[in-house]
Amino acid sequence: xxxxxxxxxxxxxxxxxxxxxxxxxxxxxxxxxxxxxxxxxxxxxxxxxxxxxxxxxxxxxxxxxxxxxxxxxxxxxxxxxxxxxxxxxxxxxxxxxxxxxxxxxxxxxxxxxxxxxxxxxxxxxxxxxxxxxxxxxxxxxxxxxxxxxxxxxxxxxxxxxxxxxxxxxxxxxxxxxxxxxxxxxxxxxxxxxxxxxxxxxxxxxxxxxxxxxxxxxxxxxxxxxxxxxxxxxxxxxxxxxxxxxxxxx
Amino acid sequence: xxxxxxxxxxxxxxxxxxxxxxxxxxxxxxxxxxxxxxxxxxxxxxxxxxxxxxxxxxxxxxxxxxxxxxxxxxxxxxxxxxxxxxxxxxxxxxxxxxxxxxxxxxxxxxxxxxxxxxxxxxxxxxxxxxxxxxxxxxxxxxxxxxxxxxxxxxxxxxxxxxxxxxxxxxxxxxxxxxxxxxxxxxxxxxxxxxxxxxxxxxxxxxxx
Numbered sequence: 001x002x003x004x005x006x007x008x009x010x011x012x013x014x015x016x017x018x019x020x021x022x023x024x025x026x027x028x029x030x031x032x033x034x035x036x037x038x039x040x041x042x043x044x045x046x047x048x049x050x051x052x053x054x055x056x057x058x059x060x061x062x063x064x065x066x067x068x069x070x071x072x073x074x075x076x077x078x079x080x081x082x083x084x085x086x087x088x089x090x091x092x093x094x095x096x097x098x099x100x101x102x103x104x105x106x107x108x109x110x111x112x113x114x115x116x117x118x119x120x121x122x123x124x125x126x127x128x129x130x131x132x133x134x135x136x137x138x139x140x141x142x143x144x145x146x147x148x149x150x151x152x153x154x155x156x157x158x159x160x161x162x163x164x165x166x167x168x169x170x171x172x173x174x175x176x177x178x179x180x181x182x183x184x185x186x187x188x189x190x191x192x193x194x195x196x197x198x199x200x201x202x203x204x205x206x207x208x209x210x211x212x213x214x215x216x217x218x219x220x221x222x223x224x225x226x227x228x229x230x231x232x233x234x235x236x237x238x239x240x241x242x243x244x245x246x247x248x249x
Numbered sequence: 250x251x252x253x254x255x256x257x258x259x260x261x262x263x264x265x266x267x268x269x270x271x272x273x274x275x276x277x278x279x280x281x282x283x284x285x286x287x288x289x290x291x292x293x294x295x296x297x298x299x300x301x302x303x304x305x306x307x308x309x310x311x312x313x314x315x316x317x318x319x320x321x322x323x324x325x326x327x328x329x330x331x332x333x334x335x336x337x338x339x340x341x342x343x344x345x346x347x348x349x350x351x352x353x354x355x356x357x358x359x360x361x362x363x364x365x366x367x368x369x370x371x372x373x374x375x376x377x378x379x380x381x382x383x384x385x386x387x388x389x390x391x392x393x394x395x396x397x398x399x400x401x402x403x404x405x406x407x408x409x410x411x412x413x414x415x416x417x418x419x420x421x422x423x424x425x426x427x428x429x430x431x432x433x434x435x436x437x438x439x440x441x442x443x444x445x446x447x448x449x450x451x452x453x454x455x456x457x
Binding site for chain 1: 257300310314430431
């Protein structure tokens with residue numbers, strides 16, 4: 001695939017799928033204000049995906065709605081981390097923490113992308129991502145230093161989630177060209193910055209960051225290999241759209 | 250069975266009417282924090298509303314979500330509700346400062362005395378409006394801060410009510426995080442005004 005399309009599909013699909021997943025907390029959040037916060041951030045992510053699908057449309061791909069609602073799981077390029085069910089709040093918070101640290105660093109780097117339309121979008125959305133990271137950090141610091149139950153659960157969620165989080169940085173065949181053309185700094189450099197960034201926050205808690213070199217990343221998502229959880233999510237997400245794909249909303 | 254236009258709800262096969270919720274133990278709420286926002290650069294901070302939170306950092310997150318998404322915002326302060334010293338309410342058109350009891354002169358510290366702290370002063374100009382930041386004073390206690398506020402801002406009219414807050418109790422947004430407040434523009438879909446349905450209703454009626 002063309003390196004720009006390859007990169008944009010990965011970025012957009014991550015945002016759409018995690019945005020949809022996190023929206024499932026709507027009405028179920030632990031307290032009202034947190035429910036609103038988590039739902040609003042989910043809506044931000046859907047907004048980000050729309051901007052990225054619009055860039056793809058400008059490059060000749062189908063309409064954003066068509067791309068979002070008519071593909072099946074093997075045609076998606078999101079990492080498997082984003083498609084896992086919301087589980088308990090500990091898992092959803094840790095996923096939010098691990099994913100959004102990578103997103104913020106990713107879009108800060110993309111603000112200097114050689115593909116100017118993408119750089120413009122990145123400059124617009126990195127402010128929102130900064131807040132998403134602040135939100136994640138605040139809860140991780142709070143729960144990671146709270147009661148024994150909170151610390152045990154956050155630690156377990158961290159250990160469960162990390163191999164999936166390492167899958168964020170799975171590369172595709174287009175990677176060398178993505179880097180050489182100045183589109184993006186590349187996944188390896190992003191992962192290095194991400195490790196520094198999450199370690200800095202976790203050091204302020206009672207949580208322990210395992211040795212990442214000993215973990216096996218869960219990969220495949222960038223190449224269309226997904227968990228059994230993605231297709232049901234897509235079916236539900238597109239349920240209303242597919243009733244009448246030509247409807248004017 | 251409960252029917253909903255959201256198919257996810259219908260699939261839950263819920264009964265038509267919900268069972269009565271179990272009695273909750275008392276005091277399951279977090280304490281409240283009060284939130285002030287700045288609508289544009291260099292304008293005064295204005296009270297915007299309360300949030301429940303376990304601590305100031307979390308109150309800040311919630312304040313941002315509740316109060317900064319529907320209109321422009323360039324900064325935010327939060328303070329525990331219980332840290333706000335509130336005067337009595339005065340009549341419209343008058344100043345509540347006029348009714349302050351005079352403290353003995355020796356309780357008012359000299360401006361350069363040690364042990365002074367900064368206090369932020371907020372005025373309510375009219376009932377139903379919001380308290381607005383008017384400035385800071387140095388004082389040794391909330392009571393003397395109010396006297397200092399009278400000296401500094403007492404000529405303003407009307408002042409229906411005054412809030413005195415020890416500056417150290419206010420958590421303020423970081424100047425380095427200015428870009429956090431510039432949310433993605435074009436979010437009309439978040440607002441009711443964006444849902445223009447009258448055309449469709451008219452068309453639907455004609456077709457019917």
